[in-house]
Amino acid sequence: YTPGSVRFESVVKKFGEVTALKSLDLTIDPGKLVTLLGPSGCGKTTTLRLIAGLEMASAGKIHIGGEDVTHLTATYRKVSMVFQSYALFPHMTVRQNVAYGLTVKSMPKAEAAQKAEHGLELVGLAGFGDRLPSELSGGQQQRVAVARAIVLEPEVLLLDEPLSNLDAKLRRHVREEIRQIQQRLGLTAVYVTHDQEEAMAVSDRIIVMKNAEIAQEGSPSDLYEAPKSAFIADFIGDANLADCGVESVTNGIANVVLDDLNYKVRDGGLQKGPAKMVLRPHNLHLAAPDQAGIKGEVSYAAYLGKEIQYTVESAIGSLFVISGVTDKPFAQGDSVSIQFDADLARLVAA
Ligand code: ADP
Ligand code: MG
Numbered sequence: 001y002t003p004g005s006v007r008f009e010s011v012v013k014k015f016g017e018v019t020a021l022k023s024l025d026l027t028i029d030p031g032k033l034v035t036l037l038g039p040s041g042c043g044k045t046t047t048l049r050l051i052a053g054l055e056m057a058s059a060g061k062i063h064i065g066g067e068d069v070t071h072l073t074a075t076y077r078k079v080s081m082v083f084q085s086y087a088l089f090p091h092m093t094v095r096q097n098v099a100y101g102l103t104v105k106s107m108p109k110a111e112a113a114q115k116a117e118h119g120l121e122l123v124g125l126a127g128f129g130d131r132l133p134s135e136l137s138g139g140q141q142q143r144v145a146v147a148r149a150i151v152l153e154p155e156v157l158l159l160d161e162p163l164s165n166l167d168a169k170l171r172r173h174v175r176e177e178i179r180q181i182q183q184r185l186g187l188t189a190v191y192v193t194h195d196q197e198e199a200m201a202v203s204d205r206i207i208v209m210k211n212a213e214i215a216q217e218g219s220p221s222d223l224y225e226a227p228k229s230a231f232i233a234d235f236i237g238d239a240n241l242a243d244c245g246v247e248s249v250t251n252g253i254a255n256v257v258l259d260d261l262n263y264k265v266r267d268g269g270l271q272k273g274p275a276k277m278v279l280r281p282h283n284l285h286l287a288a289p290d291q292a293g294i295k296g297e298v299s300y301a302a303y304l305g306k307e308i309q310y311t312v313e314s315a316i317g318s319l320f321v322i323s324g325v326t327d328k329p330f331a332q333g334d335s336v337s338i339q340f341d342a343d344l345a346r347l348v349a350a
Contacts, residue, residue, distance in 0.1 A: 004065030004155030293337030
């Protein structure tokens with residue numbers, strides 16, 4: 001395989017009055033898995049279809065493997081797509097399904113069958129070639145769809161919500177398999193999902209989209225550790241967002257007032273003025289009410305075995321708190337002090 005890069009320069013896509021993409025700039029390096037993540041309708045599928053050549057850009061340029069493909073239709077692009085519905089032919093055997101794209105490209109039948117067999121080996125389905133799709137589980141059918149895409153030796157593999165037809169338990173298993181195949185073969189892959197945990201689990205980089213544009217991009221840990229907006233903080237992992245005020249900034253550290261208490265927090269690029277503090281549920285600690293901290297009252301406590309989840313009403317709002325079960329548990333109605341490690345808190349614009 002020769003994995004290709006993907007580059008969008010100011011790509012605009014309009015459907016009549018609807019602007020599906022405002023002006024997208026993105027670069028995907030060869031051999032990487034990059035996920036487009038965002039709420040329904042933000043433009044993820046449109047971006048994939050533009051890479052595939054199934055839609056043409058209204059403006060801007062698209063490069064694949066360094067070649068300008070802006071005006072090439074799908075047939076002339078070395079890209080394959082895996083759909084959420086698998087789209088397998090039910091009357092064809094698994095081997096015939098995988099070989100289909102090759103025979104369409106006029107490869108001799110025997111050679112196509114051999115390549116299909118190799119493709120099935122790559123996805124861990126050697127020996128399943130003579131079965132019909134209906135004789136496989138959902139996860140196996142999705143792997144057949146992946147095999148069918150990769151035997152075409154695409155420069156870029158596109159996957160549009162590939163797990164959404166699988167039940168929750170299988171999803172985790174199949175996402176690991178897709179990631180391992182991608183890494184083993186060194187494929188360039190663009191993966192679409194609206195599920196943030198799935199995106200974090202499979203990606204080298206995540207491009208978070210909102211309202212037809214990029215909200216933020218980075219590695220999973222960049223997005224979690226350094227969200228640039230309240231939207232990202234809330235969308236990537238759970239977050240409590242508390243109104244606070246930046247009093248001053250010195251050497252990248254902000255002096256912040258939150259409910260009359262002072263904290264030193266990374267400045268997040270902000271200046272003096274109103275801000276929001278991002279407090280992760282695991283970073284909030286409940287203490288007895290006579291201890292230092294923000295005062296609150298437990299309005300809900302749920303024992304979940306591995307952890308206890310609390311909702312706490314406080315002067316900085318209703319807070320979601322997760323604590324270990326070894327802590328002395330609090331009960332509904334208890335008064336508490338809320339403490340946190342300011343090194344783990346983040347600031348975003350108000
Ligand atoms: P996502 O995959 O993120 O859910 P899409 O890329 O499918 O979003 O859609 C982005 C926007 O473009 C939506 O407002 C959608 O209704 C619109 N759209 C997508 N395809 C078409 C089309 N063929 N005709 C008209 N509008 C479309
Ligand atoms: Mg979509």
